[in-house]
Amino acid sequence: xxxxxxxxxxxxxxxxxxxxxxxxxxxxxxxxxxxxxxxxxxxxxxxxxxxxxxxxxxxxxxxxxxxxxxxxxxxxxxxxxxxxxxxxxxxxxxxxxxxxxxxxxxxxxxxxxxxxxxxxxxxxxxxxxxxxxxxxxxxxxxxxxxxxxxxxxxxxxxxxxxxxxxxxxxxxxxxxxxxxxxxxxxxxxxxxxxxxxxxxxxxxxxxxxxxxxxxxxxxxxxxxxxxxxxxxxxxxxxxxxxxxxxxxxxxxxxxxxxxxxxxxxxxxxxxxxxxxxxxxxxxxxxxxxxxxxxxxxxxxxxxxxxxxxxxxxxxxxxxxxxxxxxxxxxxxxxxxxxxxxxxxxxxxxxxxxxxxxxxxxxxxxxxxxxxxxxxxxxxxxxxxxxxxxxxxxxxxxxxxxxxxxxxxxxxxxxxxxxxxxxxxxxxxxxxxx
Amino acid sequence: xxxxxxxxxxxxxxxxxxxxxxxxxxxxxxxxxxxxxxxxxxxxxxxxxxxxxxxxxxxxxxxxxxxxxxxxxxxxxxxxxxxxxxxxxxxxxxxxxxxxxxxxxxxxxxxxxxxxxxxxxxxxxxxxxxxxxxxxxxxxxxxxxxxxxxxxxxxxxxxxxxxxxxxxxxxxxxxxxxxxxxxxxxxxxxxxxxxxxxxxxxxxxxxxxxxxxxxxxxxxxxxxxxxxxxxxxxxxxxxxxxxxxxxxxxxxxxxxxxxxxxxxxxxxxxxxxxxxxxxxxxxxxxxxxxxxxxxxxxxxxxxxxxxxxxxxxxxxxxxxxxxxxxxxxxxxxxxxxxxxxxxxxxxxxxxxxxxxxxxxxxxxxxxxxxxxxxxxxxxxxxxxxxxxxxxxxxxxxxxxxxxxxxxxxxxxxxx
Numbered sequence: 001x002x003x004x005x006x007x008x009x010x011x012x013x014x015x016x017x018x019x020x021x022x023x024x025x026x027x028x029x030x031x032x033x034x035x036x037x038x039x040x041x042x043x044x045x046x047x048x049x050x051x052x053x054x055x056x057x058x059x060x061x062x063x064x065x066x067x068x069x070x071x072x073x074x075x076x077x078x079x080x081x082x083x084x085x086x087x088x089x090x091x092x093x094x095x096x097x098x099x100x101x102x103x104x105x106x107x108x109x110x111x112x113x114x115x116x117x118x119x120x121x122x123x124x125x126x127x128x129x130x131x132x133x134x135x136x137x138x139x140x141x142x143x144x145x146x147x148x149x150x151x152x153x154x155x156x157x158x159x160x161x162x163x164x165x166x167x168x169x170x171x172x173x174x175x176x177x178x179x180x181x182x183x184x185x186x187x188x189x190x191x192x193x194x195x196x197x198x199x200x201x202x203x204x205x206x207x208x209x210x211x212x213x214x215x216x217x218x219x220x221x222x223x224x225x226x227x228x229x230x231x232x233x234x235x236x237x238x239x240x241x242x243x244x245x246x247x248x249x250x251x252x253x254x255x256x257x258x259x260x261x262x263x264x265x266x267x268x269x270x271x272x273x274x275x276x277x278x279x280x281x282x283x284x285x286x287x288x289x290x291x292x293x294x295x296x297x298x299x300x301x302x303x304x305x306x307x308x309x310x311x312x313x314x315x316x317x318x319x320x321x322x323x324x325x326x327x328x329x330x331x332x333x334x335x336x337x338x339x340x341x342x343x344x345x346x347x348x349x350x351x352x353x354x355x356x357x358x359x360x361x362x363x364x365x366x367x368x369x370x371x372x373x374x375x376x377x378x379x380x381x382x383x384x385x386x387x388x389x390x391x392x393x394x395x396x397x398x399x400x401x402x403x404x405x406x407x408x409x410x411x412x413x414x415x416x417x418x419x420x421x422x423x424x425x426x427x428x429x430x431x432x433x
Numbered sequence: 434x435x436x437x438x439x440x441x442x443x444x445x446x447x448x449x450x451x452x453x454x455x456x457x458x459x460x461x462x463x464x465x466x467x468x469x470x471x472x473x474x475x476x477x478x479x480x481x482x483x484x485x486x487x488x489x490x491x492x493x494x495x496x497x498x499x500x501x502x503x504x505x506x507x508x509x510x511x512x513x514x515x516x517x518x519x520x521x522x523x524x525x526x527x528x529x530x531x532x533x534x535x536x537x538x539x540x541x542x543x544x545x546x547x548x549x550x551x552x553x554x555x556x557x558x559x560x561x562x563x564x565x566x567x568x569x570x571x572x573x574x575x576x577x578x579x580x581x582x583x584x585x586x587x588x589x590x591x592x593x594x595x596x597x598x599x600x601x602x603x604x605x606x607x608x609x610x611x612x613x614x615x616x617x618x619x620x621x622x623x624x625x626x627x628x629x630x631x632x633x634x635x636x637x638x639x640x641x642x643x644x645x646x647x648x649x650x651x652x653x654x655x656x657x658x659x660x661x662x663x664x665x666x667x668x669x670x671x672x673x674x675x676x677x678x679x680x681x682x683x684x685x686x687x688x689x690x691x692x693x694x695x696x697x698x699x700x701x702x703x704x705x706x707x708x709x710x711x712x713x714x715x716x717x718x719x720x721x722x723x724x725x726x727x728x729x730x731x732x733x734x735x736x737x738x739x740x741x742x743x744x745x746x747x748x749x750x751x752x753x754x755x756x757x758x759x760x761x762x763x764x765x766x767x768x769x770x771x772x773x774x775x776x777x778x779x780x781x782x783x784x785x786x787x788x789x790x791x792x793x794x795x796x797x798x799x800x801x802x803x804x805x806x807x808x809x810x811x812x813x814x815x816x817x818x819x820x821x822x823x824x825x826x827x828x829x830x831x832x833x834x835x836x837x838x839x840x841x842x843x844x845x846x847x848x
Contacts, residue, residue: 090626098522098535103563106522233627233656325560326524326535 036228037079037242037249039312040221042173044253046309047127047279048120048367049215050302053257054282056208057264059274060200062185062193065261067209069194071216072254077411079246081385082222086229087239088398093226093381094324096388106324109384112377114344117220117317119370121352124313126366127306129356130280134299139356147353150311151346155331172304173256175297180259182297183290185266194258203425210422211371216257217415219377222385224316227323236398263294314348375423379416386412434583435490436554437516437539438563443493445473447501454480456495460513461550466589470516470541470548474509481509484548516550520593524625525553528609529590531617533624538562540585553591556584594629607636615644623653631660643672646681655684667696675701676721676829679708708823716800716814717793719830720823724813729755729763729781733774740771749811749826755784762788762813762821790815793822801830 056064082093089096098106125143132142199205225246234242264282267289268274276282283298315331318341322329328338335342355361386408390400400408437459445453457476461468473495474481482505488498497504514520520536527534537559540552554562558581561570574581592609610618610633618637622630622645634642634657646654646669658666658681670678670693682690682705690709694702704722711717725743727736740750753771755764764784774783790813791800804812804827814823 090628090630095626102522103537103560107560107564230626233652235627235660326537326555 036225036232037083037246038252039249040079040225040228041249041253043224043305043309043312044216044218044221045173045256045305046120046124046215047130047302047306048123048370049257050127050260050305051276051279051282051367052208052211052215053260054264054268054279055276056212057261058268058276058282058285059208060205061265061269062190062262063198063200064209064212065190065194065258066197067212068216068254068257068261070197071213072250074213074411074415075217075250075254076247077408078217078222078382078385078415079225079250080243081389081408082226083229083242083246084239084395084398085385085389086226087234087242088236088395090230090233092230092320092323093223093385094320096394097384098324098326100388100391100394101384109377109380110321110324112373112380113219113223113320114317116370116373116377117313118348118351119366119373120218120220121310121313121348122355122366123370124306124310125352125356127279127302128310130278131299131303131306134280134283134295134302143353143356146307146310147349150307150314151349154311154315155342155345168304172301173252175301176256176263177259179286179290179294179297179301180263180266182294183263183266183286185262190262206421207425210375210418210425213415213418214371214375214378214422216254217378218374219381220313220316220374222381223320224312227316227319239398263290263298267294310349310352314345314352317348318342318344372423375419379412379419382412382415435541435543436559436562437521437541437550438559439493440490440495440541441517442476443490443495445475445495445497447497447504448488448499449501450496451501453497453501453504458509458518459516459548460510461516462512463514463593467549467551468514468516468588470550471513472510474515475506478509480506482506485546487548490543524594524629526592526594526610526621527553527555527586527590528592528613529586531613531620533594533621534586550588552585552587554583554585556582558583594625594633607633611637611641615641616648618645619648623649627656627660630657634661635665639668639672642669647673647677651680651684654681658685659689663692663696667693670705671697671701674721675704675708675723676719676823678705680713680718682709683713711793714797715793716791716795716797716812716825717822719797719800719825720814721826721829722823724811724824725750725753726756726760726821727753727766727780728757729779729784731780732776733771733778733780733783734776736766736771736780740768749824752811752813752824754788754813754821754824755780756821760820762790762815762819764788765813788813791825792817797830800825804830 053068085091085093085096091099094106094110097109125146128146129139129143132139229242232242263286264276268276268282268285271289273285276285279302280299283295283302286294286298319329321327321344322338322341325340327340329341330338333341355366386400389395389408390405392399440456440459443456445456447453454475456473457478458474459470460472460474460481461470470484472481472483473487482497486497486499486504487495489496509515516539520539523536524533525536526532534553534555536553537556538554539550540554541548542551543549558567558570561567571581590609592607610621613621618633618641622633625633634645637645646657649657658669661669670681673681678701682693685693694706697705708718708720708722711720725740727739731739736753740753743750751768753766753768754762755766757763764781764786765788766780766784770783789803789807789809791803793814793816795803795814800812803809804825809827811824811826813821814825816822
């Protein structure tokens with residue numbers, strides 16, 4: 001006599017729940033405290049971000065802190081949109097764009113996102129290379145190693161492992177706060193500069209301002225954050241909880257940014273070392289003023305940040321594109337089941353490492369390209385989000401009210417204006433350059 | 434083959450070839466087996482005319498039977514489905530393929546004067562057609578000497594997913610979905626967004642809903658149950674196996690558990706409550722309380738009758754346990770033993786009286802080891818006094834052992 005064993009492999013997962021339940025409590029504990037908002041924010045302070053903040057501190061001292069404060073507010077507004085869209089619709093941003101705006105716009109958007117993210121992934125691997133070289137390890141070891149780790153851990157590792165890795169990355173960021181404290185800044189000046197906008201009207205200042213906003217609010221993070229919010233499966237009643245999560249996340253990420261600026265301002269700027277060529281250079285320049293330890297902390301932060309962003313970006317890109325085009329996706333599927341998903345994921349990592357290891361590809365140009373393409377995509381993404389969040393059919397009673405629209409409109413308008421300035425500045429013949 | 438994308442933005446000409454406007458939408462009525470196009474909406478979405486005014490559609494030109502002046506333009510029907518807005522680019526369930534797919538295009542067909550939706554294009558050709566690149570794709574495929582097949586699903590094998598709970602016109606019965614195997618429904622439902630999951634659960638009967646829920650991951654189970662109202666949730670829990678129901682409830686907040694237990698039938702609630710007391714990773718946490726017992730003084734024929742009577746409830750009937758009147762475990766018989774025995778033979782004479790059993794607090798791994806060693810499909814669970822408390826079946830234990838099986842869902846968090 002045959003036992004009735006359900007043929008579906010899913011049946012096997014049925015009783016796994018006892019194991020899972022335990023793990024779930026752990027996940028909830030982790031996600032409950034830190035959450036998607038925090039992981040997104042942590043990944044947001046990537047190699048490009050660290051470089052930009054270090055540059056801001058070295059070149060203009062505490063002067064740009066006020067802009068960072070405003071950018072944080074903008075980040076909060078935009079991320080609240082993501083949280084609300086995700087919780088209410090239960091769908092990712094790419095899904096919603098496809099369903100609301102149709103195929104053409106989606107394909108165009110996804111192509112741009114792909115290009116922007118490729119450029120950003122290259123920048124992340126550049127960050128890894130620089131972090132290694134700061135300690136005298138050649139990029140021909142660090143970058144391939146990082147690529148293998150990223151590919152393997154995310155695709156083939158278990159969730160529990162990845163979760164702990166992410167948490168560890170989060171802790172690495174605290175090193176920047178430590179660096180900021182070690183250098184003993186003048187807190188009176190720091191505070192006054194944070195609340196009193198002082199604009200210098202030279203082209204360098206303007207461009208760096210734009211870069212600072214652009215590196216803090218990026219297109220990919222909108223997709224990633226919303227997807228993680230959806231994944232958490234929150235109910236509408238729990239929306240405020242998710243709002244708290246993105247607020248904490250944004251504040252955390254910008255606190256870290258704040259301390260990077262403070263650290264470099266108190267040392268590099270104060271001692272007349274105004275030009276930072278890359279993040280490694282910034283770390284090295286810290287040594288005479290703050291010692292080897294500050295440098296080590298700074299580099300550790302850079303390595304962690306780049307590695308985390310290098311894991312999150314390819315994954316978020318593959319999810320967004322396959323989601324939008326309705327292709328099979330998921331880390332747990334086999335390569336044959338979800339070929340497009342794995343192709344995009346692997347290709348991004350290969351291009352990222354290839355660009356760094358191939359001699360003759362100018363990294364500086366890649367960084368600029370990454371900034372410009374991200375700048376090009378960001379306004380479109382923000383406008384889509386603005387339309388979606390005002391859609392009555394989609395959002396019901398959670399659509400934007402007048403207040404949210406004014407705040408959101410001003411924020412998005414300001415970001416778009418800045419981004420247009422950045423794009424204009426990369427055109428030949430731009431008056432300020 | 435004609436597709437919805439051919440119609441969208443196509444020119445509308447009247448009887449005398451005069452320009453009337455462009456097609457913005459086709460409005461259809463969701464009729465079984467195929468939706469019928471009722472109206473053509475002009476671009477802008479405000480004005481519409483009935484499909485019956487259309488004489489022909491060729492080369493992306495829609496020609497009317499009447500003149501521009503005679504054409505009666507009215508409001509779009511309120512209860513119709515807008516094919517581009519409501520179906521195109523949305524997710525649908527392919528009930529044959531048992532998966533969720535996205536609608537790239539809709540295949541239409543003209544049948545005795547009416548236009549009906551016959552298929553859903555889910556392939557790359559549909560994607561490129563929408564982008565105006567189908568010809569290019571075809572040329573490339575031709576260059577490789579390949580046939581480039583259309584990926585179409587017949588309309589009668591799809592179940593649209595209501596993307597909007599508020600819109601009455603898209604409230605769908607999900608009859609086709611309900612006919613699928615619960616494990617497949619679970620597969621499909623797990624791929625949908627929360628509002629859509631709820632819409633589907635609302636349409637399933639309690640038994641199907643319970644079986645579907647049993648097939649889902651603990652996270653998803655809890656998520657769905659949290660969103661259902663108490664009444665409906667309690668009804669579904671009653672239909673589930675008590676061990677499954679207990680596992681699910683263990684994931685919910687305390688107050689909700691009590692509310693749900695209150696609403697459940699007393700007998701079901703008692704069983705579930707009892708199971709809730711045991712540690713998750715022990716025999717007590719794994720076991721079901723639905724099993725078949727007979728007394729040793731019954732005849733084989735009587736035992737088989739009892740089995741018939743209990744079968745619908747019990748999870749596994751291959752083993753029948755013999756107990757005394759105080760529920761002390763005396764022996765075990767297999768179904769095979771019962772059937773091949775003389776009808777008049779006593780259970781006490783057929784049964785094996787040295788029964789392999791586990792205690793309530795035996796760890797799950799040890800339970801699995803016992804079952805592996807003795808080649809059992811189920812093992813009885815007894816308390817310290819030897820009272821039969823429940824039974825752990827092989828599929829419950831297998832799940833604990835096969836840890837890797839859950840990775841697929843857990844990894845989604847990055848998406």
